[in-house]
Amino acid sequence: MLIELVRANDEIIFDSGNPASTTRERSSHSSFPQTKVELRLPAGSAQVLDFHFTATSLTAPEKMRFKYRLEGFDSEWRETAGGQPREAHYTNLRPGRYRFAVQASNNHGVWNERGASLAIYLAPYYWQTVWFGPLSGSAFIGVVFAGAWWRFERLKRRKELEQRLAIAEQRTRIADDLHDELGANLSSLVPQGDLLDGIPGTVQPGKLSGQLRECLFALDQVVWLLQPSNDSLERFATYLHRFANWLFDQTPFQQEWDVPTEWPAMS
Numbered sequence: 237m238l239i240e241l242v243r244a245n246d247e248i249i250f251d252s253g254n255p256a257s258t259t260r261e262r263s264s265h266s267s268f269p270q271t272k273v274e275l276r277l278p279a280g281s282a283q284v285l286d287f288h289f290t291a292t293s294l295t296a297p298e299k300m301r302f303k304y305r306l307e308g309f310d311s312e313w314r315e316t317a318g319g320q321p322r323e324a325h326y327t328n329l330r331p332g333r334y335r336f337a338v339q340a341s342n343n344h345g346v347w348n349e350r351g352a353s354l355a356i357y358l359a360p361y362y363w364q365t366v367w368f369g370p371l372s373g374s375a376f377i378g379v380v381f382a383g384a385w386w387r388f389e390r391l392k393r394r395k396e397l398e399q400r401l402a403i404a405e406q407r408t409r410i411a412d413d414l415h416d417e418l419g420a421n422l423s424s425l426v427p428q429g430d431l432l433d434g435i436p437g438t439v440q441p442g443k444l445s446g447q448l449r450e451c452l453f454a455l456d457q458v459v460w461l462l463q464p465s466n467d468s469l470e471r472f473a474t475y476l477h478r479f480a481n482w483l484f485d486q487t488p489f490q491q492e493w494d495v496p497t498e499w500p501a502m503s
Contacts, residue, residue: 237348238289239289239338240288242356244277244281275356276359277356278359279358279361280361283327284325287323289352295342299342302339303315303339303347304336304337307337308332324336331358331359331361331364337352339351403464407464408462410462411458480493
């Protein structure tokens with residue numbers, strides 16, 4: 237009993253009569269019986285597998301019968317009569333390990349139980365490997381998680397920005413209202429306070445008008461703090477410089493400021 241030839245995609249990958257014609261990587265078969273041979277085929281190289289086998293019989297070879305099966309694919313033996321081609325054909329096999337086994341019977345129907353066999357390993361494409369599914373699933377879950385996290389962070393930043401804008405608008409409105417209404421009213425009272433300060437017997441000279449100007453200055457500070465455009469280190473330093481100038485104008489002290497040409501981007 238002998239497996240003569242194996243073709244993969246019409247290319248000879250095993251020839252028992254000419255081992256040198258083998259073109260695929262496999263275990264050496266020149267010094268081992270066929271039961272020890274393993275053909276290792278790369279991915280996609282065996283969409284069609286053809287096995288050719290034979291056996292010798294000195295009496296009535298036409299009455300010989302064969303049965304074969306591909307372990308890992310066939311669940312039962314397949315039989316051929318003596319007059320039929322001594323061939324087996326398989327297509328579109330999945331990656332994995334297989335063993336092709338064949339047996340023959342003589343004209344008396346006695347089967348050679350030992351037969352012949354040949355092991356074959358079909359390598360998978362990378363997407364057919366065991367680890368590809370879990371890795372691709374993990375990658376998909378990672379992409380979904382990253383996308384969800386990015387969207388969550390984007391919505392969070394958007395909400396924070398909307399809140400900051402709403403607060404800034406509210407601060408601007410309050411500052412405008414204080415400046416336009418309360419500031420205007422206090423400014424109109426200052427001349428009247430000057431007149432009242434000049435009337436004998438009313439209040440201490442200059443006290444009323446001074447208190448009104450202090451109220452205006454305090455209001456100016458509140459309005460400045462409420463303006464969102466002043467929320468920077470540079471604007472704060474500018475206001476502090478202006479306040480110091482006002483504070484030291486009526487004193488004999490002199491001031492000197494040393495400020496950087498560029499301010500850090502912070503608020």
